[in-house]
Amino acid sequence: MKIEQYTPAEERLFYILLAFGGLVSVIGLGAAYYMEHFGHVVSGMTNQVFWGLPHVFGIFLIVAASGVLNVASIGSVFGKKVYKPRAPLSGLLAIIMLAAGLFIIMLDLGRADRVLIAATHVNLTSVFGWNMIFYPVFFGVVGLYLWTLMDRRMHGYSKAVGVSAFIWRLAMTTGTGSIFGFVVARQAYQSAILAPMFIIMSFAWGLAVFLLVQRSMYAWNNMELHPSVRQRLKNLLAIFIAAVFYFVVVYHLTNIYYAKETAFEHFILVSGGIFPVLFWGGYIVLGTLLPLFLLYHPAIWPKSGSVCAASILTIIGGFCLLYVFIIGGQAFPLDMFPGMEVSSTFFDGVVGTYTPSLPEILLSLGGLGVGFTLTVVGVRVLHFLPQDDLAKLQDAGHAFD
Amino acid sequence: MLRTFRLAVCALSAVTALVSTGAVAGESRVPKPAITIENPGKCVAPVDEMRRNHMDMLKHTRDKTLREGVRGMKTSLNGCIECHASKKTGSVLGNENFCQSCHSYAAVSLDCWSCHQPKANFKATGALPAGHDSPTGNASTAGAKQ
Amino acid sequence: MTERNQTEKNSDKSTAARRNFIGAVAAAGGLAAIAPGIHLVQVSQANTPPRPAGEAASKAVRWGMLIDTTKCSSGCNDCVTACATENGINETVKDARQGSQWIRKIDIKEVKTGRSHSLPMMCQHCANPPCVDVCPTGASMKRADGIVLVDRHICIGCRYCMMACPYKARSFVHQPLTDQNPEVPRGQGCVESCTFCVHRIDKGQQPACVETCTKAGHNAMLFGDLNDPNSEIARRVAQVTTTQVRADLKLDLGVRYQGI
Numbered sequence: 001m002k003i004e005q006y007t008p009a010e011e012r013l014f015y016i017l018l019a020f021g022g023l024v025s026v027i028g029l030g031a032a033y034y035m036e037h038f039g040h041v042v043s044g045m046t047n048q049v050f051w052g053l054p055h056v057f058g059i060f061l062i063v064a065a066s067g068v069l070n071v072a073s074i075g076s077v078f079g080k081k082v083y084k085p086r087a088p089l090s091g092l093l094a095i096i097m098l099a100a101g102l103f104i105i106m107l108d109l110g111r112a113d114r115v116l117i118a119a120t121h122v123n124l125t126s127v128f129g130w131n132m133i134f135y136p137v138f139f140g141v142v143g144l145y146l147w148t149l150m151d152r153r154m155h156g157y158s159k160a161v162g163v164s165a166f167i168w169r170l171a172m173t174t175g176t177g178s179i180f181g182f183v184v185a186r187q188a189y190q191s192a193i194l195a196p197m198f199i200i201m202s203f204a205w206g207l208a209v210f211l212l213v214q215r216s217m218y219a220w221n222n223m224e225l226h227p228s229v230r231q232r233l234k235n236l237l238a239i240f241i242a243a244v245f246y247f248v249v250v251y252h253l254t255n256i257y258y259a260k261e262t263a264f265e266h267f268i269l270v271s272g273g274i275f276p277v278l279f280w281g282g283y284i285v286l287g288t289l290l291p292l293f294l295l296y297h298p299a300i301w302p303k304s305g306s307v308c309a310a311s312i313l314t315i316i317g318g319f320c321l322l323y324v325f326i327i328g329g330q331a332f333p334l335d336m337f338p339g340m341e342v343s344s345t346f347f348d349g350v351v352g353t354y355t356p357s358l359p360e361i362l363l364s365l366g367g368l369g370v371g372f373t374l375t376v377v378g379v380r381v382l383h384f385l386p387q388d389d390l391a392k393l394q395d396a397g398h399a400f401d
Numbered sequence: 402m403l404r405t406f407r408l409a410v411c412a413l414s415a416v417t418a419l420v421s422t423g424a425v426a427g428e429s430r431v432p433k434p435a436i437t438i439e440n441p442g443k444c445v446a447p448v449d450e451m452r453r454n455h456m457d458m459l460k461h462t463r464d465k466t467l468r469e470g471v472r473g474m475k476t477s478l479n480g481c482i483e484c485h486a487s488k489k490t491g492s493v494l495g496n497e498n499f500c501q502s503c504h505s506y507a508a509v510s511l512d513c514w515s516c517h518q519p520k521a522n523f524k525a526t527g528a529l530p531a532g533h534d535s536p537t538g539n540a541s542t543a544g545a546k547q
Numbered sequence: 548m549t550e551r552n553q554t555e556k557n558s559d560k561s562t563a564a565r566r567n568f569i570g571a572v573a574a575a576g577g578l579a580a581i582a583p584g585i586h587l588v589q590v591s592q593a594n595t596p597p598r599p600a601g602e603a604a605s606k607a608v609r610w611g612m613l614i615d616t617t618k619c620s621s622g623c624n625d626c627v628t629a630c631a632t633e634n635g636i637n638e639t640v641k642d643a644r645q646g647s648q649w650i651r652k653i654d655i656k657e658v659k660t661g662r663s664h665s666l667p668m669m670c671q672h673c674a675n676p677p678c679v680d681v682c683p684t685g686a687s688m689k690r691a692d693g694i695v696l697v698d699r700h701i702c703i704g705c706r707y708c709m710m711a712c713p714y715k716a717r718s719f720v721h722q723p724l725t726d727q728n729p730e731v732p733r734g735q736g737c738v739e740s741c742t743f744c745v746h747r748i749d750k751g752q753q754p755a756c757v758e759t760c761t762k763a764g765h766n767a768m769l770f771g772d773l774n775d776p777n778s779e780i781a782r783r784v785a786q787v788t789t790t791q792v793r794a795d796l797k798l799d800l801g802v803r804y805q806g807i
């Protein structure tokens with residue numbers, strides 16, 4: 001375990017990172033307290049757009065949490081050897097990201113002091129209610145999975161637990177997607193395609209996060225990922241990015257096809273101010289085309305940093321897509337009286353606007369801070385650096401399939 | 402293990418006892434609750450029972466009334482307020498008044514009053530909700546018309 | 548206490564008697580000959596009997612409202628004001644978009660013909676309420692008599708119900724409140740919506756908006772028990788064409804509109 005010996009400089013860096021993450025988390029907590037104390041007046045959220053930036057960040061983290069476990073699943077469920085050494089890190093990240101996402105969502109509640117009620121009173125017809133069951137069990141199953149991976153005596157169970165974790169996480173992401181999928185009221189949502197779409201999004205975003213973390217850890221230890229492993233992972237990322245793109249296209253095409261949704265599509269894709277900009281510029285160009293280019297261009301992808309850049313872009317694209325989906329979906333007015341022009345004192349028929357306020361931004365970043373801090377600690381304390389036994393990989397020959 | 406635990410509990414209760422006797426003797430800085438009973442003898446149940454069970458009684462009423470629509474039950478929060486509101490301030494809240502004085506003494510947070518009206522005989526006024534200054538269609542602040 | 552029960556019982560009897568009487572008159576006059584204006588005034592003033600103390604809301608009842616848009620004029624806000632007074636909606640908000648609106652007036656204009664209407668919009672008290680389906684804690688609930696309420700004791704303020712309601716009927720309270728009506732508790736961090744003035748109905752009164760609309764002589768709102776075939780509202784709904792907003796969602800609304 002030579003690489004686990006830290007130099008004093010590294011020690012110092014570790015504590016600096018820790019302090020930084022801790023500070024961001026504490027500021028986030030403070031922002032949440034401020035919002036609880038004065039009420040959501042201090043947020044940019046309104047009765048027209050009532051889910052804001054915290055929900056974009058929270059849902060991103062929760063979705064990506066499920067996806068980051070993919071790496072472990074490919075290793076233990078589908079038995080691919082390259083992925084096996086990465087399973088512990090992937091499990092750890094999954095737990096951390098779910099915790100960070102819930103941190104944001106729960107602290108944004110109007111009555112955050114009542115989180116316990118959310119756990120004790122569960123309405124089983126509510127998709128949100130299901131999620132109150134999905135999340136704790138996810139923590140448990142993935143925790144168990146980590147145990148089977150790290151404790152030699154438990155290795156025998158690792159496959160079985162890995163399969164359960166895999167199934168559970170698919171269900172969980174289906175649940176997250178269904179939060180929107182079951183909303184009949186709004187043009188943007190209520191679509192069966194949302195559940196699979198969220199699953200694919202989780203694959204792409206989760207892998208991107210994983211690659212970033214892995215890359216930082218390798219850099220920390222002055223290591224390089226074996227090129228063949230790198231190629232494998234970058235191809236996988238590209239496939240996921242393309243798959244998300246496919247689902248997004250289908251989602252919008254079906255909407256355009258149904259006449260009653262065309263106005264909404266026009267809004268999101270053409271006329272809706274910030275939303276088309278984020279969709280085309282943020283998601284399509286930055287989050288899809290550019291990373292695909294980086295990952296496939298023969299001259300670029302072998303260069304160091306290209307996969308890393310593609311991962312960052314994928315994450316940015318994911319945020320843009322979610323922002324358009326969540327905020328844009330609310331901003332577009334409800335169509336209560338088809339074929340009628342409506343006006344009222346409650347902004348009926350008017351496009352909602354939303355500008356996140358500082359406390360919301362700090363709370364959202366605080367969630368990232370929590371994730372960051374936990375990752376730094378977890379990685380350091382638990383020795384999760386993925387190490388490829390290259391000799392073995394090469395011996396096996398077919399191991400890369 | 403168990404013994405250590407028991408010892409700890411004993412020690413803790415001894416400390417607590419000391420502290421609380423101190424409080425009773427007036428040595429503590431926590432002021433004793435100033436419970437003025439404005440209408441003595443009219444309560445729906447004996448004092449002892451009320452002290453011990455008022456929260457459960459109120460919770461029972463709350464669920465029955467709100468969720469099932471049962472009205473006119475023996476206990477009701479508004480009933481408490483009508484009777485216990487201070488003659489001076491009209492409220493059950495305030496350091497000197499019935500609910501708050503005791504709850505701050507016992508360090509039990511009160512969650513009723515973020516929604517319920519703590520004043521007896523309070524008459525709420527209404528205002529047109531924000532945005533009603535001009536009758537309709539003044540929604541331009543919210544952005545472009547669709 | 549006993550005194551109150553006494554009066555409650557008395558008014559119970561007298562209202563019931565009056566209601567029967569009106570029913571008889573209507574029957575004698577022949578249902579086809581209803582002159583909605585006059586008749587509506589009488590019935591609106593005839594309150595439904597209060598529920599005796601200790602009795603739960605009954606499944607046999609389905610409270611509902613019928614709104615005649617032909618009598619509702621643009622610019623009239625009487626029902627909105629009445630609601631605000633009754634329910635103590637009096638807070639000032641810096642940003643109008645953050646204020647609560649339990650009932651609001653909507654002006655609608657048919658794009659093709661230019662025909663326009665004005666109507667009050669509030670919680671439609673759906674029989675299959677999406678807000679209740681999605682609420683994670685069960686705080687959104689439907690009472691036995693069809694009134695949809697938020698149990699603020701267990702509402703966590705997640706706003707999922709606002710996402711689910713097709714009528715934008717729900718508001719989130721964005722700031723601390725102090726001047727609540729003792730009978731209408733409401734507060735920061737919870738979601739709220741029209742209660743059909745449940746505290747009045749239980750006493751045998753009409754919702755504040757309906758009472759005010761009738762008193763002011765507009766007679767655009769009618770409230771009653773949709774399940775009672777003798778009630779004015781049930782008879783009107785059976786006779787005239789009424790609309791449920793977004794009927795495509797099949798939520799079986801308690802509020803019906805006439806004339807749109």
Ligand code: SF4
Pocket residue numbers: 669670671672673676677678679695711712713714715716717740
């Ligand atoms: S109108 Fe909206 S708030 Fe009212 S019951 Fe229906 S879904 Fe719920």
Ligand code: SF4
Pocket residue numbers: 681682683684685686687697701702703704705706707708709737738
């Ligand atoms: S805001 Fe309250 S009532 Fe609405 S869904 Fe959440 S917990 Fe239920």
